Amino acid sequence: MVEIEYVIALSKEKKLDGLPLINNNTQNSLRKIYQKFDSLSARRIKKIESQTNHDVKAVELFISEKLKKMNKPKLRPWVHFGLTSEDVNNISYSMMWKDGIKNVYLDKLNTVIKSIKSLASKHSKDAILSLTHGQPATPTTFGKEMAVFYNRLKKHYKKLKELELEGKISGATGTWAAHVSAYPNIDWLKFSKRFIHSFGLKHNPLTTQIESHDSLAEQYHLLSRVNSVLIDFSNDIWLYISRGVLIQKMVGGETGSSTMPHKINPIHFENAEGNCGLSNALLIHLANKLTISRLQRDLSGSTVIRNQGLAVAHCVIALNNLIKGINRIKINKSKAKDELSNHWEVLAEAVQTILRKNGHPDAYEKIKHLTRGESINKANLQEIVASFDISPNDKKTLMELTPHSYTGLSSILAKIR
Numbered sequence: 001m002v003e004i005e006y007v008i009a010l011s012k013e014k015k016l017d018g019l020p021l022i023n024n025n026t027q028n029s030l031r032k033i034y035q036k037f038d039s040l041s042a043r044r045i046k047k048i049e050s051q052t053n054h055d056v057k058a059v060e061l062f063i064s065e066k067l068k069k070m071n072k073p074k075l076r077p078w079v080h081f082g083l084t085s086e087d088v089n090n091i092s093y094s095m096m097w098k099d100g101i102k103n104v105y106l107d108k109l110n111t112v113i114k115s116i117k118s119l120a121s122k123h124s125k126d127a128i129l130s131l132t133h134g135q136p137a138t139p140t141t142f143g144k145e146m147a148v149f150y151n152r153l154k155k156h157y158k159k160l161k162e163l164e165l166e167g168k169i170s171g172a173t174g175t176w177a178a179h180v181s182a183y184p185n186i187d188w189l190k191f192s193k194r195f196i197h198s199f200g201l202k203h204n205p206l207t208t209q210i211e212s213h214d215s216l217a218e219q220y221h222l223l224s225r226v227n228s229v230l231i232d233f234s235n236d237i238w239l240y241i242s243r244g245v246l247i248q249k250m251v252g253g254e255t256g257s258s259t260m261p262h263k264i265n266p267i268h269f270e271n272a273e274g275n276c277g278l279s280n281a282l283l284i285h286l287a288n289k290l291t292i293s294r295l296q297r298d299l300s301g302s303t304v305i306r307n308q309g310l311a312v313a314h315c316v317i318a319l320n321n322l323i324k325g326i327n328r329i330k331i332n333k334s335k336a337k338d339e340l341s342n343h344w345e346v347l348a349e350a351v352q353t354i355l356r357k358n359g360h361p362d363a364y365e366k367i368k369h370l371t372r373g374e375s376i377n378k379a380n381l382q383e384i385v386a387s388f389d390i391s392p393n394d395k396k397t398l399m400e401l402t403p404h405s406y407t408g409l410s411s412i413l414a415k416i417r
């Protein structure tokens with residue numbers, strides 16, 4: 001596609017007298033070479049490459065063969081005119097990435113984001129015990145915790161849609177030397193900018209032989225951050241399932257274990273975690289490697305960038321599993337209620353805060369002494385509250401407070417968009 005569009009673009013340059021304007025019929029015929037590209041074409045290129053040991057040169061020769069069959073011999077010298085292979089590859093890989101993200105990845109990520117948003121809305125008031133450092137902490141709602149993930153993913157999704165990729169087409173070491181020597185009167189910077197923009201990319205005029213890949217690295221890092229959020233989400237859902245706060249719907253005919261018939265394993269979240277991790281290993285290496293190239297260019301980046309599709313593939317596998325997994329979970333309200341009922345000590349925060357409000361300078365230490373490491377129930381807590389000299393209204397508030405109602409603004413936060 002890049003090679004053919006380049007020939008067409010050259011023909012439109014008025015000061016390039018050796019190549020007349022290619023008419024619309026011929027342009028359409030040329031574009032069919034890539035529009036109808038198939039496995040047979042790919043095999044032919046690979047056969048040529050087995051002799052050239054150079055991928056882009058094989059593509060150039062493949063196009064020359066096609067031009068010969070089309071009886072367009074005069075176009076053959078203009079294929080890859082003045083270019084280095086990276087002029088073609090940097091645009092091609094950016095287009096592949098852009099198409100993969102736009103046409104496959106973002107739609108699936110959006111489905112996951114909407115599913116999490118739905119969980120946040122549906123369970124905005126469903127109180128659960130929160131854990132910090134793995135220990136009982138002040139209650140929250142399941143909806144509020146899902147809203148946290150929704151908010152994080154939404155911001156990354158927006159950035160992925162908006163980030164521009166850069167491209168270059170400036171010759172062997174980024175100087176347009178071959179172009180200028182052949183046609184010194186053509187504004188090659190203007191030509192290159194127009195050509196790069198035609199692919200929806202941003203022109204990078206200052207490069208070595210390779211485009212610096214800084215914009216691609218930003219995309220890789222963005223995607224790796226999305227993966228990290230999804231790993232965090234998968235871990236939390238896994239833990240909620242382990243605690244029994246969430247349960248999974250049974251699917252007929254499915255097997256959880258080859259020896260333990262009772263099991264319904266959280267395999268979709270485990271699968272997502274694993275694939276996001278594999279993707280991140282590739283993405284982080286891609287971002288680190290492709291932004292470094294010895295002097296004007298070395299080949300180590302070329303062999304690495306071929307794996308960017310694999311990184312996205314692992315992301316897609318993870319997203320497919322999350323879509324399935326989220327559709328199978330539901331909150332176990334009785335279990336969530338029981339957990340909260342067994343941990344009245346989580347109200348110690350409210351008690352010491354209201355004691356501070358009533359002028360008790362040592363409020364925290366008093367409550368710490370009475371509750372830290374102790375098993376506290378409703379009667380214990382109300383006995384503690386009754387012993388303090390605080391205003392009647394505040395005492396009434398604490399006496400009526402329960403772990404199930406101590407969720408602050410959680411129900412409101414769960415609906416923030």
